[in-house]
Amino acid sequence: MAEHTPRKVAFVANCLLNQNAKVCQGAHYPGVVSPVVQALRARGYVLQQLPCPELAFAGVRRWWAVYEQYDTPVYRAHCRRLAQAIAPLIERHFRQGDEVILIGLDGSPSTGVRFTSSRPDWGGRPNRPQDDWDIVPRRGVWIEELEAELRRRNLPALPATGWALDMGRYDEAGSRRDLEEFLDAQAHSGMSHTEAR
């Protein structure tokens, strides 16, 4: 059997490769979020796309929503089903000794990593004024369920960050800087591990 050369693998939010998955008025690119792909590929990462839980649950015509609206037993069960579908692929990379990271979407009620959107009183007729929600430091529902599934498989937590697309006002340069700092920290950490062996 051929020896496996460890690879760098980035599991990325579905909409980072496909902006058509975004809620209406949420797409900042026609398709691929180029700066994310460029940053990852320049550092030798291969890409693995996560499923989009919101699209598969509420469809392409869904309303905007905050964390509390997706924090329901049925949506969490849906996210667990998706997590069980993608987790074997994540687990395979771990078991092969690959370096695995997760890039979510900060501000998203589902895919937020560092931040999610919150407004406990949202509900009913969708007539909220612009920017009428809060950004809070917390995982989105999908990321919570994905991480729970990885724990059930006795896998360590993935190093993770989020591309700050859903934070209210989109700052591409700032998002790129954040991501590159995270990736470069991973590279430094990987070098330290190699030296320690």
Next chain:
Amino acid sequence: VSGDVRGWRIALVPDALLNPPDAAGSRLDVLRVLEACGYGVLQLPPTAGTGDAGPLLAVIADQVAEYVHHGYAVVAIGLRGEPGSGLHWRRLNGLLRHRGVAPPPRRVVDPRGRRTDEEQRLADFLLGYDVPDEQQRVWRT
């Protein structure tokens, strides 16, 4: 859709094409072509070594059905030499059929072809496809 720049076009892409083993080699750069043509990506799982791809394929089929039923153009890019063109083609189409979706238009690229020629042919295919104007008028306003 005000302030929204989505391309309304999506390509199913094999893992082996998105993450080629010889990334620095001569194989075509599918992401670059897709970006240039304004397409989003739905990545298929690897065709070997990952156990049962069925649950993931079912999730992908759900997403394709949702797109096709709402005015999005969905195509498939196969990779010659891969089982099922790298697209799990027969299995995926079975899942799509159950969701009322016809097989998407497909172009199979040749990893041994000249890179520039393959990229140009792929771009022609991608730019030449969209849903009929009538559907665009219904969904994309």
